[in-house]
């Protein structure tokens with residue numbers, strides 16, 4: 001076995017000193033996510049064979065029609081996190097309010113809140129295109145043993161103790177950081193074990209891929225329109241290539257490996273953009289920065305935004321450092 005094929009469990013133990021709190025707590029958190037990821041992966045892989053495609057019939061707090069797999073993934077992650085005796089609260093894209101755990105039992109010592117996007121890229125479920133799960137973990141700020149409050153969730157991204165995603169694609173991977181670099185683990189479905197396959201993942205400083213839904217072009221701010229034109233010009237190492245999967249996790253993952261930028265700007269359609277700060281932008285921003293990339297709202301650092309609501313949206317510019325800086329230059333012209 002090369003150094004590269006460590007299991008996720010071995011990696012957590014070997015790197016426990018990096019986690020600022022007790023190691024046992026991190027492994028419990030990551031193991032809960034690993035477990036739920038395997039269950040969801042199992043369902044995703046046979047989606048066409050079982051009654052898991054299509055809409056569930058309900059609408060979530062975002063006004064989006066919930067897909068059956070959104071609902072299933074939500075249940076599986078909440079269940080796995082609840083059972084670990086470490087989490088005192090969960091917030092999810094699919095839940096209007098946060099879920100408080102063990103709040104009645106004053107002896108409980110649960111210290112962490114977890115925010116999740118159980119199924120990212122929902123519009124791709126029925127068409128067999130890769131989707132993901134995104135998670136963000138904080139240490140609570142209110143006293144241990146007291147009921148968890150909204151304050152525990154509305155923390156700036158810089159306070160995250162861990163963040164990551166699972167991508168259900170050609171292979172299933174778990175990619176995460178605890179603030180000491182980014183590592184990727186691939187699931188060996190035959191034995192149900194995640195192995196370290198992508199150690200120390202880093203964003204190339206620049207790249208040749210831009211990811212944005214150009215179908216909304218006429219609604220974009222002038223700075224974004226100018227940046228798209230810049231990407232398409234025959235000059236220097238341009239034109240860049242346009243790649244847009246429509247699953248944030250998948251577009252981010254590709255851009256982290258090949259070099260690129262993902263943009264979901266505000267527009268006359270979405271005054272604050274579409275993506276949610278707490279369980280989409282903050283975790284991806286921490287991963288991006290830990291991988292040498294950058295994440296901003298077009299002007300400032302995503303991780304320093306002070307959240308005000310559980311499901312608030314923010315414009316999102318994320319990827320290779322030099323590409324995000326260039327996009328910010330164009331935005332600054334019209335600020």
Ligand SMILES: O=P(O)(O)OC[C@H]1O[C@](O)(COP(=O)(O)O)[C@@H](O)[C@@H]1O
Nearest residue numbers: 117119120121122123213246247248
């Ligand atoms: O279809 P659009 O407007 O381009 O939006 C696609 C974006 O919306 C998302 O699907 C939002 O995430 P959810 O699927 O979790 O709601 C992102 O994954 C993706 O990048």
Ligand SMILES: [Mg+2]
Nearest residue numbers: 117120121280
């Ligand atoms: Mg999402």
Ligand SMILES: [Mg+2]
Nearest residue numbers: 093117119120
């Ligand atoms: Mg989602």
